[in-house]
């Protein structure tokens with residue numbers, strides 16, 4: 001693999017013929033067989049956009065899912081989507097969510113067919129994102145288990161089944177998205193990282209955890225505005241993540257108030273450094289990307305630095321997302337040539 005391989009945190013905008021643009025939880029515009037075909041065409045386009053921009057580790061851009069957590073849960077037994085309760089998500093905003101009414105189980109593979117399709121359409125390494133156990137329980141109302149830890153442990157087992165089948169389908173990196181890790185520090189250290197390791201247990205591919213400050217939606221930008229001038233959340237969880245079996249840590253760095261030296265706390269891990277701001281429609285210049293990567297290089301060895309985006313780009317206009325992919329690629333190329341020179 002090339003030095004400084006680029007990737008995205010996960011989602012990309014969907015085509016407007018498939019779903020309403022610039023919207024989270026956007027309903028599909030197609031039905032049944034036509035929807036299935038539309039999702040596959042969108043996967044092809046997402047791959048083409050990434051490859052055209054020179055992204056080294058490609059993803060599905062989450063084109064076949066409505067939402068990074070909900071779509072996975074929809075495929076599970078034990079969750080009633082008709083019975084909804086309002087809960088506080090990540091201690092930040094209220095949302096109407098489905099209810100866990102019985103033992104949770106995976107009826108069938110969720111994304112494995114999509115992953116095989118992506119694998120068949122690219123020669124590049126493929127990264128696949130799944131929700132992490134703690135973020136899953138935070139997006140549900142539990143009327144069955146009565147214990148966040150126990151439900152997370154059940155989800156970890158289910159995620160492990162799915163992750164193993166994704167790896168068998170040719171996925172090179174399985175990434176677990178855990179934005180909840182930035183909020184519930186005590187639970188993260190008590191059982192959150194243990195549940196994450198259970199989800200990744202026995203995987204033959206590489207594993208990653210993505211811990212961010214969220215999409216560029218209002219609830220998140222309001223929360224970020226309340227965090228002060230230095231965001232030190234990672235400091236609470238990185239020491240335990242460093243001891244974990246997870247190979248790669250994906251984090252937010254660009255235009256955020258995360259002190260870059262916190263990366264030192266995960267020394268020896270591979271680090272996907274967010275060098276693209278997903279909460280702004282302004283496309284970064286390659287020099288801005290390069291500057292963020294250079295600052296990260298003070299705390300991570302070059303062979304462990306993976307330039308990436310702060311978070312998913314689903315809510316952005318498509319041309320903006322394409323511009324940001326190209327800027328990421330060009331910025332990484334600048335630093336790569338500096339390192340070679």
Ligand SMILES: [Zn+2]
Pocket residue numbers: 009179210211212213214215310311312
């Ligand atoms: Zn994120």
